[in-house]
Each structure stands twice: as structure tokens, then as C-alpha cells.
Amino acid sequence: MPSAPETKLLQTAQRLFCSEGIHATGVARIIREAGVARKTLYDKFGSKENLLRAVFRAEAEMWFRWFDSDLPATGATPRDRILYLFDLLRDWFEGGSFFGCVFINAVAEHEKEGGWVREIALDHRHRINERLRGLVVATGAADPDMTTEKLSLVIDGAIVTAMVTCNPAAAEIGRATAADIIDHAVVQ
């Protein structure tokens, strides 16, 4: 059970890292907006880098909740579950606190060759794609691997489009594109 200051730090960091950028967010601002002492941050997380790792874990948990709890709870067909994922994305985009995916944003502003950030993002991507592939196979798609890659690409595209345009409609566009992909893969 994390302490109250720990939770506040994590939430504040999650918001600031996405809305302002990771490098652009200084430790001073995190602790000020979290209402927490500097020492507490370093007692709980050890470093700004470890705080970022904790933010990664928190966002990964959101995705796993979507795939492992929310989507199965709909009781819908595999095809509709995939489309329902874009409804969850719309809710995320509309929440007022959406400023992009912290994995994508973090990769964008860190070294791409040999950096630990890209490795973590890649691992997260694989875990998500595994779950996505399970849904795709259940639809009876002709080429599950290719279809999964297409859908994964569309999810990333929707996230980035929503971040740049600040328009949650990117989720609807992604949803319609996903429908095109699935129909093409299944009907044949």
C-alpha cells in the first residue's frame, strides 16, 4: 500500500511528464505541484529516472486493465471488443488530462539507439500486441499477424493524432479504420 505522498508524486509526475515533457519537467515543479518535500521524492523513488519507471508501470496497468478486465466484461464478440477498445481510447482522450502516451512521448525525447526507455516501450508494445492478437485470432482473421500489426499501428496513430490535434475524434477515426481492417481480413 503506497503512502499518500507517494501516490500524489506518481499522479503529478504522470500528468506533468505527459503535458509538459519529461526533460522539461524539473523535480522542483513535481514536488511543488504534488505538495511534497523533495526528500520524500528521493526516499520513495530514489531518482527522477525511477519516478519515470513508476509512471511507465502505472500506464501499463491501465492498458492491462482495459484488455484483461474491461474488454472481457463487455461480453461482446471479438470484433466488437476490438472496436470497443477505441471507445476506451475516446474516454481517455476526452478525460481532459490526455497529453499523449507516456511510452511514445518518452521514446520521442530520449536517445533511440541503445537507450533503456525505448526498450521498455518496446516491451510494453509486445505485451499489448499479444493481447490484441488473441482478439484478432478469435475473429477468424485470415492473416492474424498482419492484422494485429495493422491494428497496433492504428492505435498508435490514434494516440498521436489525438495528442497533436487535441481532438478526441481521433478515436472515432481509428475505430472506423479498425473496422476497415477487420472487414478486409475476415470477410474474405
Place this chain on the structure above:
Amino acid sequence: MPSAPETKLLQTAQRLFCSEGIHATGVARIIREAGVARKTLYDKFGSKENLLRAVFRAEAEMWFRWFDSDLPATGATPRDRILYLFDLLRDWFEGGSFFGCVFINAVAEHEKEGGWVREIALDHRHRINERLRGLVVATGAADPDMTTEKLSLVIDGAIVTAMVTCNPAAAEIGRATAADIIDHAVVQ
């Protein structure tokens, strides 16, 4: 006609801003790797921020060259021109110096609310989508606006996927997805 040091600075900044991140790239490293004096950078560009603006202009020119020169030169049908765009993306991804789109990366690591970076990226996006829409209309797609938005989303998805995975195959996946979109919009 830009001077030799000016060109070298621009190329070096373009590479470092994308491969290492903008905030993570110090002026000292730019001038060291460009083999140029610090004073020259400030004589030519005035500030690191203006250097970033120049990098934006340079990358925008690449996109305009694609749409206004390369695609028309193919002489192909509108549908094939849209698909050929993803061949150009593959060439970009494969070049060995691809570390994401500087517009997307810059938005990711700067403030999203009220920042000048997002405004420039949004403007660039609009200019590209105008040209894309011209091709879409020429295909006779049923809903040109929606189809354009879908294709734009897939382009962004391909760029981000290639950045995170370091795999140029994202272009092929994007191309196949674009085909699904166009076929769905035109055949009906």
C-alpha cells in the same frame, strides 16, 4: 544560399534533435559535432529555439517535395500515388538516420497547452492533409474527409511504429492498411 557552416549546423541539429531528443541535445554537442564555433550558431540562428524552427522548415520541405514533385512524377493513378507515399516512407525509415518525425517528437516533449511547438506541428499537419485530400478526392472515395483523416492517422501510426520498433516494415503495414481504407471507401 546558406553558408557551409549554416548547412552543417542544420543537418547536425536535425539528426541530433530526432535521435537524442531536443531538450537532451545541448548546444555544446551540436556545435561540436557540426565542427562549428558557438558564435556562428548564434550569428546564423540567434537561438536554439530558432534552430529548431529551421529544422521544422527543412523537414516540411521534404514532405512538400514528396507530394508536389515525387508523387506527381510517378504518373500513377491517385490510388497508387497514395500507396507510393508509403514507399517513400519506407525509404525514409530505411535510411539509417530515421529516428521519428521531428514534428511529432517535438510535440511529445513540449508543453501541449498553449505552446508554439504544437501550433507549428498542427499547421504542418493541415498542409499535408490538404495535399492528401487532393489525392483522395481523385480516387472518387465516397467520404473524402473521413478517408483523408484515416490515411493521415495511418501515416502517423507508421512513423511512430517505425520509431519505437526501429523496423522499416511499419511502412509496409501502413501501406496495406491504406489499401484497406481506400478499397473500403471506393469500391462501395
Place this chain on the structure above:
DNA sequence: ATAGACGGAGACCGATCGGTCTACTAACAT
């Protein structure tokens, strides 16, 4: 009642940041 853990306030550190400025050199035009 008191010892110990938790956490806030904030001084302090060396390193690095973007940016300015001086001194000097080489090329070039008149």
C-alpha cells in the same frame, strides 16, 4: 510518556544549461 518513523521546509552542492563576448585568423574585394 517516550522512542522512532514519516515527512515537510529549504539550504546547499557540482554539473550543465542557453547565451554573450573578446581575441584572433583567413579570405576577399577594392
Place this chain on the structure above:
DNA sequence: ATGTTAGTAGACCGATCGGTCTCCGTCTAT
């Protein structure tokens, strides 16, 4: 031959960075 321009090398500036540390108040378990 000489004044001008473009560029290099590098010292230097104040501000800010991530991180460490001390001091002190508060709460709680025994």
C-alpha cells in the same frame, strides 16, 4: 596594401538542473 567580412576558439555569465543533507514537527505504537 588594406579594410571588411566570416568564421574559430574558448572564457565567461546567471540560471537551472538532479541530488544530498540537516533540522524540525507530528503522529503513533508500545
